[in-house]
Amino acid sequence: MARETIQKTIYDRDLDKNPANYQPLTPLTYLDRAARTFPDRVAVVHGSLRRPYSELYERTRRLASALKARGIGRGDTVAVLLANTPAMIECHYGVPMTGAVLNTLNTRLDAEAIGFCLDHGEAKVFIVDREFSKLARGALEKAGVTPFVIDYDDPEFTGEGTALGETDYETFLASGDPEHDWAMPADEWDAISLNYTSGTTGDPKGVVYHHRGAALLALGNVITAGMGQHAVYLWTLPMFHCNGWCFPWSLSVVAGTHVCLRQVRAPAMYAALAEHGVTHLSGAPIVMSTLLNAPEDQKRPLPQRVHFLTAAAPPPEAVLAAMGEAGFDVTHLYGLTETYGPAVVNAWHEEWSDLPSDQRAKKKARQGVRYPVLEGLDVRDPESMDSLPADGQTIGEVMFRGNVVMRGYLKNPKSTNEAFKGGWFRSGDLGVKHPDGYIQLKDRSKDIIISGGENISSIEVEDALFKHPAVAAAAVVAKPDDKWGETPCAFVELKEGQEVSPEDLIAWCRERLAPYKLPRHVVFGELPKTSTGKVQKFVLREKAREG
Structure with missing residues (x-):
């Protein structure tokens, strides 16, 4: 796709941007609309909790107000070590409502790695789930920064844990204004979140997302997953991972329901699927394995077909067949932390379902084509940057270009420049391009x-x-x-x-x-x-x- 040289025309005269016709893209407006349009619709389910959109919106504004009162604003980092809980959803809105940047930390990391992330991101606030208090204490002991620590005591967590902070989450929210007039980003290019990715050498790299990319990828999820109004989403994917593939923002687009889940266990998943009318969930192959291999006495009949979105390695044909028999329709996605999570989908053609099993498996093994909100996806020669032939044989590097590609790596210009060299984001994944344009990974050049x-x-x-x-x-x-x-x-x-x-x-x-x-x-x-x-x-x- 060529880009035209800009020349002034009659349409460039006296037709300038102004507040009436141009506003920065941000996913924050999706919640504002959902709360005003469907205030009584259940937004969050967690144990016995049923929280409507009006209350979710009020709580996010309280959080933004309380953070602002502590001096948190544009460009400040708020780190969170949370499970898939209501507080995690609220942070996805309340933190960027102040102009600050949300850093969702991987709860599976060790204390040293989390301490590095706190330092590198210069965290000003650290919200910690009681389950991870020991891990957080170790990280704080290793870190040089001294963030304001807020404890989150989830009533659904019955294990051990101690308070670390000066206040708890509910007390902190109570100090905020539920009618707080939150701020739109000054520029849609402003950072909205920080996600650390494991590199092949040295410390993790901080991937910076902007409001524009988050807003677009959230819409891309709705389109790709076929999410209708009031979809019900089960949180089996960690929200700390690529901001839950941006689904915390996607659900507000359709005024859908978040069904929170602290742990991915078969009984809890089947109970949620059966009782809450779940329509969508996402996860790695282990989630499928957990569902399929559960004892029969833990399984529950599903009230409807459930759309399951999976990434990583393509599911084997036998697993896909078993998932279909169990009531799940599986869609295979591909992406990286640097592309806000999934930006490629194995868009399925109906006629492929009639192919012999071996040919059908070959189709399913492919990563696919770009999301509607991704402008460029190609397999290119990493040296010449030439687009390689779509012959299914010539191996090159999979590259991305578009608005759902990260801003870059925080405080790491060398890695940022290397990743964007040649005007494309270089994934480090090696693959081929088939005659129909679908890409397929063949190896990982970074050995991840x-x-x-x-x-x-x-x-x-x-x-x-x-x-x-x-x-x-x-x-x-x-x-x-x-x-x-x-x-x-x-x-x-x-x-x-x-x-x-x-x-x-x-x-x-x-x-x-x-x-x-x-x-x-x-x-x-x-x-x-x-x-x-x-x-x-x-x-x-x-x-x-x-x-």
Whole structure:
């Protein structure tokens, strides 16, 4: 798509932007509209709680008002360590209503990583769920910043946890004005959220989203997922992950209902699906596995077909068939943290359903085509930047261009410039383009492992293994897993005369890594290398696939 050179015409004369005909795009207006149009519609379900849109809107304005009273404003970071709770939904609106930036932290990280995020994002406020108080305390001890800490005590959480802050969430909200006249962003390019992604080396990178991208991706979800008015969405996807793929904002577009879920467990999911008329949910392959493998006495008949949106590795044909029989229609998505979550969909053609199973599986294995709100998706040569032929064979790098691509990496101009070199966002994923324009991933140039929907850096796991005194060399690759999609598989060379068991190495890693990053399999032996000494990971990936 070429861009025309701008020349002045009669339509550029005396037809300027003004407040009456131009306002910055932001998802915050979606909640304002929903609350004014459907004030009594249930917006949030959580345990016995039923909160209408009028109250949700009031609470978000209270939060914005209370934050403003503490001096929080444009460009300030408010970090949250929360489960999928009503407070997390409120933060997606109340924080940016002040002009501040919401940083939803991954609750599965370790204290050191969270401490880094707090420092790097210069957090001014830190809202902490009681379940994660021990983790938050450790992070604060390691961090240099001293944010104002607010405790969130969810009545649905019955476990242990201690208060860390100067006040609790409900008391803080009570100090705010429910009629607060919140601020639209001065510019739709203003930052709305900060999301940390696991890189292949060093510390996580802070991905910055803007109001325009969030507003558009939220609309893209509505279109792609076929969300009708008053859709009911079950929160099985962590809201800390790419801002829940922007669905916290999507639901307001259709005045839909958020059904909160603290933990992804089969009984709770089936109960919510059956009792609340859930129409949509999202998740990694593990969510499908949890639903399908639940004991029969935990399952409940579904009152309607449920739309299930999944990302990461394409679901196997057998899993898709089983999901269909269980009452779910599965849509395969693809994206990255840098693209606000999913920006590519395997848009299904009805005639494909009549294909033989092997041909149908090949169609389902593809990542797909761009969202309606993404302007450019292509497979290109990373050196020449030439668009590669749509032959299903020529491998290149998958690249994105459009309004749902991040602003860049916070305080990291080098990585930002590398990611945008050539005028496209370089995903680091390698793939092919089929004759019909659908793309398909073939490998990950960054060796990222996607387990349960979470990115794991192979180098980070390798670094932990290298620190063991018995390890001479280590390489970590993805091993296919029916439950998690992929899990880390470690190939290890031991130093001469040294002995150690797989269990010992996994225990060693447990002291240095978050639990979900631990290698599930350890294989001992000499690592295959090129003539220059580089480990041949493609050989190891094949071994991991073969078991």
